[in-house]
Amino acid sequence: MAQEKDDAWLRIWEQIDNANLVPEHDQRKQEIESAISELRQLLESGQKWTLYPLGYAYYCHPDRQPGSPMSSQVDSFLRLAISENVEPELARLYLAFQRYDEKRFEESRDLVGQVPLENLHENIxxxxxxxxxxxxxxxxxxxxxxxxxxxxxxxxxxxxxxxxxxxxxxxxxxxxxxxxxxxxxxxxxxxxxxxxxxxxxxxxxxxxxx
Structure with a gap:
């Protein structure tokens, strides 16, 4: 079971990362939505590790704008990831990026302040x-x-x-x-x-x- 999770984790993250490099809107949207669909199916089967990748995938969706349905999904899944202790530091960071995009700078600042830099990979x-x-x-x-x-x-x-x-x-x-x-x-x-x-x-x- 752990091996199946690891395989899915690596494959889906690779799909999201590759999609972020695609300049063409529709193709990037298709790749991101394919990853989202698979992550949702895994979540419905009880695999809570999908909560943070789902929030991140919605954050990367090319149609995400402040106030959009995609933006609401970012909020929902990242908040769930924090409450379920699924990559909570990264979930707070991307929720902070979302708040920054919404020009809610004080809220973004407060969220980032909860993320200890020493626990993160250097690039993050x-x-x-x-x-x-x-x-x-x-x-x-x-x-x-x-x-x-x-x-x-x-x-x-x-x-x-x-x-x-x-x-x-x-x-x-x-x-x-x-x-x-x-x-x-x-x-x-x-x-x-x-x-x-x-x-x-x-x-x-x-x-x-x-």
């Missing part, structure tokens, strides 16, 4: 720290921006593995730059450039000049 911990930084930048105050950006750069520079591109943060910084909210952040942005050699240049330093 990076995403968790990035999300929390973005929450704080939205909530403010602006006077804290330099210190928060510098602390995040220090954290990224301390990691043993190459960092993934901080797409969430990059999008927010472009928005803040348009509002002239990064005028006191130049030194911190330089540190972010040093922490992210994968970006090959001065993306952060130059964001205020665009």
């Amino acid at each position: 911990a990076i995403r968790c720290a990035e999300l929390q930084l973005c929450n704080h930048l939205w909530i403010g105050p602006q006077a804290e921006y330099p210190a928060r950006l510098f602390d995040f750069a220090t954290y990224i520079a301390s990691l043993s593995e190459p960092a993934i591109e901080p797409l969430l943060l990059m999008s927010l910084l472009e928005h803040l730059a348009e509002r002239n909210a990064l005028t006191d952040c130049q030194a911190a942005l330089v540190e972010l450039d040093r922490a992210y050699p994968i970006l090959s240049g001065h993306w952060f330093r130059d964001v205020v000049c665009r």
